[in-house]
Amino acid sequence: MANVLRKEQFILPEGVIYLDGNSLGPMPKNVPARLSGVMNDEWAQMLIGGWNKAGWMAQPTNVGTSIGRLIGAAAGSVVMGDTLSVKVYQALAAGVKMRPERRVILSDKGNFPSDLYMAEGLVGLLGQGYELRTVAPEDVATSITDEIAVVMLTEVDYRTGRMHDMQALTKLAHDAGAVMVWDLAHSAGAIPVDLAASNCEFAVGCTYKYLNGGPGAPAFIYVRPDLADTAEPALSGWLGHANPFDFDLHYTPGKGIERMRVGTPPVLQMAALEEAMKVWDGVDMADVRRASLDLQEQFIKEVEQAVPQLELASPRDPQARGSQVSFRFEHGYAAMQAVIDRGVIGDFRAPDIMRFGFTPLYLDAADVTAAVAVIEDVMTNALWDDPKYKVRGRVT
Amino acid sequence: MANVLRKEQFILPEGVIYLDGNSLGPMPKNVPARLSGVMNDEWAQMLIGGWNKAGWMAQPTNVGTSIGRLIGAAAGSVVMGDTLSVKVYQALAAGVKMRPERRVILSDKGNFPSDLYMAEGLVGLLGQGYELRTVAPEDVATSITDEIAVVMLTEVDYRTGRMHDMQALTKLAHDAGAVMVWDLAHSAGAIPVDLAASNCEFAVGCTYKYLNGGPGAPAFIYVRPDLADTAEPALSGWLGHANPFDFDLHYTPGKGIERMRVGTPPVLQMAALEEAMKVWDGVDMADVRRASLDLQEQFIKEVEQAVPQLELASPRDPQARGSQVSFRFEHGYAAMQAVIDRGVIGDFRAPDIMRFGFTPLYLDAADVTAAVAVIEDVMTNALWDDPKYKVRGRVT
Numbered sequence: 001m002a003n004v005l006r007k008e009q010f011i012l013p014e015g016v017i018y019l020d021g022n023s024l025g026p027m028p029k030n031v032p033a034r035l036s037g038v039m040n041d042e043w044a045q046m047l048i049g050g051w052n053k054a055g056w057m058a059q060p061t062n063v064g065t066s067i068g069r070l071i072g073a074a075a076g077s078v079v080m081g082d083t084l085s086v087k088v089y090q091a092l093a094a095g096v097k098m099r100p101e102r103r104v105i106l107s108d109k110g111n112f113p114s115d116l117y118m119a120e121g122l123v124g125l126l127g128q129g130y131e132l133r134t135v136a137p138e139d140v141a142t143s144i145t146d147e148i149a150v151v152m153l154t155e156v157d158y159r160t161g162r163m164h165d166m167q168a169l170t171k172l173a174h175d176a177g178a179v180m181v182w183d184l185a186h187s188a189g190a191i192p193v194d195l196a197a198s199n200c201e202f203a204v205g206c207t208y209k210y211l212n213g214g215p216g217a218p219a220f221i222y223v224r225p226d227l228a229d230t231a232e233p234a235l236s237g238w239l240g241h242a243n244p245f246d247f248d249l250h251y252t253p254g255k256g257i258e259r260m261r262v263g264t265p266p267v268l269q270m271a272a273l274e275e276a277m278k279v280w281d282g283v284d285m286a287d288v289r290r291a292s293l294d295l296q297e298q299f300i301k302e303v304e305q306a307v308p309q310l311e312l313a314s315p316r317d318p319q320a321r322g323s324q325v326s327f328r329f330e331h332g333y334a335a336m337q338a339v340i341d342r343g344v345i346g347d348f349r350a351p352d353i354m355r356f357g358f359t360p361l362y363l364d365a366a367d368v369t370a371a372v373a374v375i376e377d378v379m380t381n382a383l384w385d386d387p388k389y390k391v392r393g394r395v396t
Numbered sequence: 397m398a399n400v401l402r403k404e405q406f407i408l409p410e411g412v413i414y415l416d417g418n419s420l421g422p423m424p425k426n427v428p429a430r431l432s433g434v435m436n437d438e439w440a441q442m443l444i445g446g447w448n449k450a451g452w453m454a455q456p457t458n459v460g461t462s463i464g465r466l467i468g469a470a471a472g473s474v475v476m477g478d479t480l481s482v483k484v485y486q487a488l489a490a491g492v493k494m495r496p497e498r499r500v501i502l503s504d505k506g507n508f509p510s511d512l513y514m515a516e517g518l519v520g521l522l523g524q525g526y527e528l529r530t531v532a533p534e535d536v537a538t539s540i541t542d543e544i545a546v547v548m549l550t551e552v553d554y555r556t557g558r559m560h561d562m563q564a565l566t567k568l569a570h571d572a573g574a575v576m577v578w579d580l581a582h583s584a585g586a587i588p589v590d591l592a593a594s595n596c597e598f599a600v601g602c603t604y605k606y607l608n609g610g611p612g613a614p615a616f617i618y619v620r621p622d623l624a625d626t627a628e629p630a631l632s633g634w635l636g637h638a639n640p641f642d643f644d645l646h647y648t649p650g651k652g653i654e655r656m657r658v659g660t661p662p663v664l665q666m667a668a669l670e671e672a673m674k675v676w677d678g679v680d681m682a683d684v685r686r687a688s689l690d691l692q693e694q695f696i697k698e699v700e701q702a703v704p705q706l707e708l709a710s711p712r713d714p715q716a717r718g719s720q721v722s723f724r725f726e727h728g729y730a731a732m733q734a735v736i737d738r739g740v741i742g743d744f745r746a747p748d749i750m751r752f753g754f755t756p757l758y759l760d761a762a763d764v765t766a767a768v769a770v771i772e773d774v775m776t777n778a779l780w781d782d783p784k785y786k787v788r789g790r791v792t
Binding site: 011013016018020023024026027031032035036039040043044045047048049050051056082083084085086089093097109112113114116117118120121124125126127128134206208214215216217218219232233234235236237238239241245246247248249250251262263264265266267268269270272345347349350 | 419422439441446478479482510516530610628629633634646659661743746
């Protein structure tokens with residue numbers, strides 16, 4: 001097993017143990033120099049010429065390919081752009097068009113709300129009997145019937161870390177004639193994913209969590225290569241056109257995954273992400289997984305020994321869990337604020353989830369032990385029972 | 397008339413006269429320091445806390461308000477995000493929902509193709525007889541009938557600079573019961589716009605042209621304040637939700653313009669744009685307009701004297717023209733490459749348009765004279781007739 005720890009490649013503030021890389025990854029050390037170059041040597045000096053000379057136009061597919069390696073997607077089958085919500089919409093819209101005789105999008109109540117909202121918006125626009133149906137996560141398998149046009153699931157539950165079985169559910173969807181869309185928000189860079197083996201039609205994800213692309217980093221979309229030349233992009237913007245600079249009056253979708261591009265890509269964000277992806281050079285996701293589970297098992301064991309009143313909200317079986325561990329506590333919001341105040345950054349998810357992310361590129365066993373000591377102090381001494389920790393602010 | 401020239405606030409490469417700020421504005425000098433701060437002091441040090449502590453979450457509406465001042469939109473009626481193509485889609489989708497009994501989106505063949513493509517994508521998804529109808533720009537007025545749900549026009553033609561009459565066409569649209577959507581891509585920061593006076597329902601625009609926000613800077617959308625609490629966002633992402641951090645399973649649109657937000661905003665791009673907007677402090681768009689027309693009139697006069705074979709493609713009447721001047725020339729592509737090669741950067745638009753943008757914040761009369769001298773040299777001596785200038789690359 002190769003060691004994946006590379007703390008020295010990140011900026012981590014003094015006195016902080018960061019267990020929230022599943023919300024926003026920390027900054028890889030080389031990003032500022034890269035962005036400085038993009039601004040001073042490319043934008044400022046090349047001006048409009050940067051689109052060709054600096055390679056800005058090709059970045060969305062180049063970065064897509066570097067992410068593809070971590071999620072089992074062939075080179076040229078992933079492209080970057082927009083936000084995850086927009087990419088969800090594109091995947092869903094293309095999916096329902098592939099099953100014109102069906103009317104139901106199936107998802108589960110554990111899915112990230114924005115995915116459900118985007119589906120609601122889409123079915124509202126489509127009218128004609130289109131419907132979003134959401135069931136409990138454990139009922140998904142039995143709810144995949146021949147009414148279902150598209151099954152849309154997030155592999156790792158954002159609150160509990162519970163994992164769906166990607167291979168099995170994709171097979172069930174296909175057996176029922178449905179299209180499968182996977183959201184990899186908490187999977188890409190967190191756990192091994194093999195999109196090609198799963199045979200799903202679409203996958204989407206974000207890059208500001210485990211891929212450390214920075215706040216608001218662009219999203220990605222994968223289309224199974226055999227479908228990429230026929231999938232309808234719905235958001236048919238000019239950079240998805242076969243010949244964007246011909247300025248035709250009619251849309252002709254581009255070749256393969258390129259058609260999933262929409263508007264002008266965010267070059268500064270794309271460059272930050274491209275630089276951040278270099279952290280993954282030579283990293284094998286199987287090694288990341290083993291290291292992540294070691295940290296998680298240590299954390300669960302130490303927390304349960306030290307603080308019995310915290311109830312594990314994540315699956316106890318490590319194979320059923322992504323790269324985070326969540327505990328339930330009635331006063332979880334205040335407790336998390338008290339923990340953060342002492343330098344251990346996790347986050348809170350309503351109604352009562354204290355969530356801790358494990359990112360073995362920059363966390364080790366000593367960090368886990370130190371974090372547990374803080375949690376123990378907060379819980380044993382009820383340090384959370386202070387009015388200042390109970391004022392609700394926006395938590396992301 | 398106040399002088400709006402502030403060259404010292406921009407980085408402009410040595411030996412370059414930049415007449416392409418209508419494609420990508422040059423870099424305001426203070427942007428790199430701001431981005432460096434966002435990376436090193438905010439992302440790296442505050443980590444997830446940056447969303448609140450550094451104000452990232454509020455940026456899309458704050459920056460929207462600073463742009464609103466330049467386009468006659470009240471504070472809080474403009475929000476940033478996504479790309480212009482995506483914002484066009486949101487405006488169109490909301491517009492057609494406001495006129496459920498109508499089926500036609502009207503636009504013109506001079507519109508920027510991506511706007512037409514997004515409309516094609518939308519009507520394709522809607523089915524049910526929805527239609528995009530495009531007419532010649534001069535036929536728009538007579539084509540606004542009671543079949544039209546939404547009129548979508550770009551105020552300034554991207555090739556010729558020809559301007560539509562925003563007030564008159566909006567009134568015609570309203571008289572016919574249609575919703576009006578204006579694309580201000582070549583208007584915002586270029587010419588005075590008074591959205592409130594026009595009474596249009598929606599406006600959208602980009603910020604990497606005259607607003608100098610950088611490559612891939614986020615787009616904006618305006619919704620008329622009396623409609624902002626009822627317009628349906630279509631792309632109903634979590635950051636447009638009334639309470640995004642409640643993680644409800646169902647979408648409830650946020651208050652006013654906030655509902656037009658979709659996914660996580662691109663913080664680095666947003667900060668670059670916010671910094672770039674400081675260039676406009678104390679600038680009156682009426683002064684910008686006067687200065688722009690002075691430069692344009694000088695340019696047309698000097699070019700026509702020096703190079704009679706160039707045919708003016710822009711309206712001769714300055715009041716009918718935006719902030720650019722275009723000339724037709726059969727070998728316009730090669731000629732523009734030859735001109736660029738000599739330090740005067742304009743651009744080419746198929747099939748035969750040589751386009752020059754005028755941006756009086758960083759261009760003066762001496763720049764115009766120097767640019768004309770280069771154009772004269774290239775044209776008089778047929779310097780464009782060189783094979784190296786005829787190889788087509790991507791031009792943006």
